[in-house]
Amino acid sequence: xxxxxxxxxxxxxxxxxxxxxxxxxxITGGDLIRPGEPTGTIRVTNVSSGAINVVLISDCNAxxxxxxxxxxxxxxxRGGSYDFTVSAGCWxxxxxxxxYGDARRRMQIVPGGGVNWSVGG
Numbered sequence: 001x002x003x004x005x006x007x008x009x010x011x012x013x014x015x016x017x018x019x020x021x022x023x024x025x026x027i028t029g030g031d032l033i034r035p036g037e038p039t040g041t042i043r044v045t046n047v048s049s050g051a052i053n054v055v056l057i058s059d060c061n062a063x064x065x066x067x068x069x070x071x072x073x074x075x076x077x078r079g080g081s082y083d084f085t086v087s088a089g090c091w092x093x094x095x096x097x098x099x100y101g102d103a104r105r106r107m108q109i110v111p112g113g114g115v116n117w118s119v120g121g
Contacts, residue, residue, distance in 0.1 A: 028062075028066050029064065029065060030059040030066070032057060032069065032084060038087070038112065039086060039112075040085075040112060040114050040115075041084065041113075041115075042086055042107065042117060043114060043115070043116045043117065044076060044081060044093075044117050045118045046076040046080050047078075047079075048119060048120020050078065050100065051097065052075060053075040053076075053097060054096055055082070056069065056094040057086065058092050059092075083114075088109050089109060090106065091106070103119045
């Protein structure tokens, strides 16, 4: 019975954090575009030998790299690229192929500007 109560309490806490936006952004990496802020672009270009199927992007203040930012079922093919619109500021990113490793980079995005990040090679 105590185990069931603990599970219910943890579930309620997670639901509360997600609904209120409390600490959830520290886990998810935060919103890529913050309302009212200027934006720029992070272009992830795949120069690896396989398709990149995971791109994690988070605000530099987040405690994790967050969740996969690619659309569900999408991968960046070898030689291809994908653009992410983000608010200007500091961003941490990790991109790679599941099971084969990843590359990581911290980047500063200026309003109206962008970074072309070549991953692999």
